[in-house]
Amino acid sequence: MTTPDSSADTPAGHLRVRPGSREPDGQPGASNEVRPPRRIRQLGSIVASCSLLVIWAILILIFGIIEPSTFLTLANVRTIMGEQAITAIMALAILLPIAANTFDLSIGGAMGVGIVFVAVFMSDLHLNFLLAIVLTLLCGVLIGSVNSFVIIRLRVSSFIATLATGTILDAIQQWPNGGNQIVSGISPSFTAAGQKTVFTIPLPFLYMLIIGAVLWYLLKYRQVGRYLYATGSNADAARLAGVRTNRLIVVSLLVSAVVATAAGIIFVMRIGASSVDAGDSYLLPAFAAAFLGATQFREGKVNVLGTLLAVYVLATGVTGLQLMGAPFWVANLFNGCALIIAVALAVRAGQRRLLG
Amino acid sequence: MTVEGSAEELRPQDADPVLTITGLSKTFGGEHALRNVSFELRSGEVHALVGQNGSGKSTIVKILAGYHTADPGASATVDGKPFELGHAGSGFAAGLRFVHQDLGLVPALGAIDNLALGRGYRRGRTGTISWRREAKAGRELLRSLGYEFDLNVPVSQLMASERTGIAIARALDTSSGHVQVLVLDEPTASMPAAEVQRLAEVVRTVRDAGVGVIYVSHRFVEVFEMADRVTVLRDGVRVGTFTVDDLNEAELIRLTIGRSLDSSDSAQTSPSEVRPDPILRVTGLEGRNIQQLDLDVHAGEIVGIAGVTGSGREEVAELVFADRSQGEVFVAGQLVPPGRPDLSISRGMALLPADRLSKAALRDMTLRENLTIGGLEPFYGLRGLRRRAERQEAADWLERLGVVPADPEAMLLTLSGGNQQKVMLGRALRLNPKVLVLDEPTQGVDVGAKAAIHAIVKESARNGATVLVASTESEELVALCDRIVVIAHGRVRGEFAGHELTADALTELTIRETSPI
Numbered sequence: 001m002t003t004p005d006s007s008a009d010t011p012a013g014h015l016r017v018r019p020g021s022r023e024p025d026g027q028p029g030a031s032n033e034v035r036p037p038r039r040i041r042q043l044g045s046i047v048a049s050c051s052l053l054v055i056w057a058i059l060i061l062i063f064g065i066i067e068p069s070t071f072l073t074l075a076n077v078r079t080i081m082g083e084q085a086i087t088a089i090m091a092l093a094i095l096l097p098i099a100a101n102t103f104d105l106s107i108g109g110a111m112g113v114g115i116v117f118v119a120v121f122m123s124d125l126h127l128n129f130l131l132a133i134v135l136t137l138l139c140g141v142l143i144g145s146v147n148s149f150v151i152i153r154l155r156v157s158s159f160i161a162t163l164a165t166g167t168i169l170d171a172i173q174q175w176p177n178g179g180n181q182i183v184s185g186i187s188p189s190f191t192a193a194g195q196k197t198v199f200t201i202p203l204p205f206l207y208m209l210i211i212g213a214v215l216w217y218l219l220k221y222r223q224v225g226r227y228l229y230a231t232g233s234n235a236d237a238a239r240l241a242g243v244r245t246n247r248l249i250v251v252s253l254l255v256s257a258v259v260a261t262a263a264g265i266i267f268v269m270r271i272g273a274s275s276v277d278a279g280d281s282y283l284l285p286a287f288a289a290a291f292l293g294a295t296q297f298r299e300g301k302v303n304v305l306g307t308l309l310a311v312y313v314l315a316t317g318v319t320g321l322q323l324m325g326a327p328f329w330v331a332n333l334f335n336g337c338a339l340i341i342a343v344a345l346a347v348r349a350g351q352r353r354l355l356g
Numbered sequence: 357m358t359v360e361g362s363a364e365e366l367r368p369q370d371a372d373p374v375l376t377i378t379g380l381s382k383t384f385g386g387e388h389a390l391r392n393v394s395f396e397l398r399s400g401e402v403h404a405l406v407g408q409n410g411s412g413k414s415t416i417v418k419i420l421a422g423y424h425t426a427d428p429g430a431s432a433t434v435d436g437k438p439f440e441l442g443h444a445g446s447g448f449a450a451g452l453r454f455v456h457q458d459l460g461l462v463p464a465l466g467a468i469d470n471l472a473l474g475r476g477y478r479r480g481r482t483g484t485i486s487w488r489r490e491a492k493a494g495r496e497l498l499r500s501l502g503y504e505f506d507l508n509v510p511v512s513q514l515m516a517s518e519r520t521g522i523a524i525a526r527a528l529d530t531s532s533g534h535v536q537v538l539v540l541d542e543p544t545a546s547m548p549a550a551e552v553q554r555l556a557e558v559v560r561t562v563r564d565a566g567v568g569v570i571y572v573s574h575r576f577v578e579v580f581e582m583a584d585r586v587t588v589l590r591d592g593v594r595v596g597t598f599t600v601d602d603l604n605e606a607e608l609i610r611l612t613i614g615r616s617l618d619s620s621d622s623a624q625t626s627p628s629e630v631r632p633d634p635i636l637r638v639t640g641l642e643g644r645n646i647q648q649l650d651l652d653v654h655a656g657e658i659v660g661i662a663g664v665t666g667s668g669r670e671e672v673a674e675l676v677f678a679d680r681s682q683g684e685v686f687v688a689g690q691l692v693p694p695g696r697p698d699l700s701i702s703r704g705m706a707l708l709p710a711d712r713l714s715k716a717a718l719r720d721m722t723l724r725e726n727l728t729i730g731g732l733e734p735f736y737g738l739r740g741l742r743r744r745a746e747r748q749e750a751a752d753w754l755e756r757l758g759v760v761p762a763d764p765e766a767m768l769l770t771l772s773g774g775n776q777q778k779v780m781l782g783r784a785l786r787l788n789p790k791v792l793v794l795d796e797p798t799q800g801v802d803v804g805a806k807a808a809i810h811a812i813v814k815e816s817a818r819n820g821a822t823v824l825v826a827s828t829e830s831e832e833l834v835a836l837c838d839r840i841v842v843i844a845h846g847r848v849r850g851e852f853a854g855h856e857l858t859a860d861a862l863t864e865l866t867i868r869e870t871s872p873i
Binding site: 217220221222223226227229230233234236237238239240241242243244300301 | 677698701702730739741787
């Protein structure tokens with residue numbers, strides 16, 4: 001997914017590009033290349049960095065013309081908003097690890113654990129739904145801690161480590177209820193928190209906005225965000241510059257696991273039932289959105305706004321195609337292609353940046 | 357002098373040159389790295405290539421290897437047949453082989469696999485690798501060089517001389533054509549002295565097989581031990597080619613640095629007057645090569661660490677800053693815990709690492725982000741980081757450092773090496789450190805930027821910072837330092853006041869201290 005990089009010992013997917021050509025290094029006069037004035041460059045990069053918005057507008061236009069009676073309806077907009085809120089939360093979950101050049105492939109499993117455990121806590125153990133939520137989020141903390149231990153202490157590459165822990169989490173989901181769905185015993189006030197709307201906006205969408213806003217603030221306005229990007233850019237350099245890189249990676253893994261279990265909780269709120277292995281189908285769309293989002297706004301680096309935009313562009317495309325009668329598997333086809341295109345675009349963006 | 361006389365003429369009649377180079381020049385952006393250099397290698401001789409840093413010896417090797425092109429007008433032949441300089445394939449076809457300083461081995465693989473790299477495995481008719489034939493051939497090849505070790509052990513577990521042996525054996529593999537010339541580039545740079553002996557035997561074996569060997573080194577003892585002839589380069593010009601038996605070490609040093617050394621130059625500093633407590637105190641520092649290093653540096657003092665590559669000099673800066681296993685470091689009397697760069701910084705240290713690309717540069721981040729990392733506290737407002745204040749401070753620093761372009765939002769990788777290095781220095785200075793640790797502060801930096809960086813370092817010392825500089829460049833240390841510590845074989849071999857030394861004298865000290873006296 002990325003070109004090999006001597007400076008990082010994780011094979012993770014930070015969208016950084018090792019240029020094919022050598023940088024101008026120590027050659028007299030190399031610094032005096034002609035650069036266009038700053039304003040023109042900014043204009044160019046604004047146009048380039050908003051290409052997803054353009055694609056979105058085109059998609060809406062096309063589907064609106066072809067299927068005006070179904071696509072351009074409030075009901076459809078609301079469905080996309082609500083359904084995609086969980087995908088968006090999952091995409092937000094992996095932002096911090098990816099910013100720090102660390103993979104977390106266990107978020108699908110973590111979400112599945114969230115789904116099963118919150119339902120089990122309520123229906124089998126008859127716990128109050130708030131207590132169930134808290135306990136489930138603590139499961140997320142535990143998952144993040146195990147991931148951190150394997151990656152930092154045992155020094156397993158994050159890609160392999162979380163591939164393994166994710167699979168283990170898939171097994172754990174089967175354990176509490178023998179792998180059966182839980183449909184009864186779920187508190188109605190719990191499901192109300194996932195099914196109601198405020199000013200026609202589905203509540204899960206609001207939860208997503210809150211999580212997104214927090215991460216956006218952290219990444220943009222706090223030291224932790226800057227240091228995460230620095231760790232992702234060059235972990236050795238960041239460490240020698242005073243960044244506690246290992247601790248940051250631990251923080252990012254804790255956040256990703258907790259947010260992913262939260263996505264599981266919100267899933268149960270929406271559906272009103274648990275279902276085993278439901279989390280895994282969110283993994284790829286989440287990565288596709290995060291990487292596609294990295295081509296926007298903060299070019300080459302994952303960011304909240306780009307990710308959310310990407311989630312909804314992808315969802316618009318999939319929903320439009322389905323309304324036109326495309327079969328259900330079009331979603332996987334669309335998201336898989338989008339992931340490849342997203343990373344290819346990010347590589348190009350990196351090369352363009354190299355040229356100044 | 358008699359040596360001078362024998363230098364001037366090359367006598368083609370008494371040799372059958374296997375490699376000749378004539379009229380070789382190379383300029384890098386207007387700077388002459390090589391000027392009209394001619395060189396001749398006979399078959400079955402070991403020909404040493406010596407010179408200071410920047411003398412052009414590695415440029416010759418890089419041109420032969422096809423890494424750099426030569427300026428027009430140069431020509432070269434192997435066995436009388438011309439080949440294209442600066443073209444890797446052409447040199448290879450002509451029979452040139454190289455063992456570079458890093459050897460190019462895959463550490464996790466054994467000798468058999470490393471020998472097969474590039475050439476490909478011997479295979480049976482069905483394409484299956486014939487491990488038995490591989491092992492037999494490999495064993496015979498290494499035995500012919502005098503080696504006997506398990507060919508399946510990962511090379512990372514072998515001794516340094518054994519690894520070099522594998523690299524030499526691979527270079528000599530005849531299945532890819534007849535080998536005429538073997539170039540060994542600083543093969544002993546990171547080799548313990550005890551193993552050098554063994555390498556010398558291998559080199560002689562190769563020579564006796566009729567291969568011409570070019571031996572690049574700055575350890576003069578080895579030149580006398582291994583080489584038949586030696587070519588001395590200085591400032592990109594060939595000083596001369598000499599028969600080693602006609603020379604002694606003092607003469608060779610004089611030829612290398614261009615003047616002989618007055619005895620007063622190497623006078624040891626007398627124990628200095630009583631001084632206040634040092635700002636930086638290092639005791640019992642240990643690293644891979646460094647053994648029991650003690651060091652005191654006082655406020656406003658610039659202390660240099662000199663030594664050839666492999667002496668341990670290259671480790672000192674990082675060991676002092678944070679990554680040490682043994683030894684204690686105090687800043688202003690306060691113990692600095694090891695392995696925690698963040699605590700080293702909060703105790704008042706800052707490091708400029710030698711390897712900018714892998715240990716300092718955040719290449720895909722902006723100049724602003726590169727400058728302010730490690731100290732974002734001043735920019736915190738009620739709503740988090742205040743971009744505008746940060747940008748303003750970054751812009752001020754860029755102007756002060758003379759970085760071009762002085763655009764805080766430019767990506768670091770769009771800058772030239774010299775400007776990147778200024779940003780890295782700015783990052784360290786911005787922390788307002790009590791102790792500034794600089795490792796090769798002007799490596800890969802052009803002349804103008806170098807002067808600028810020196811000026812900045814001197815100014816911060818005048819403002820009270822204590823500076824430790826490790827460098828391979830004698831000129832740099834002499835220009836910067838109040839005091840210079842010379843390191844050889846991991847130990848301090850001498851300490852000199854900066855004003856007492858010239859660059860040449862310092863170079864000689866580092867070279868001479870390398871040889872066990």
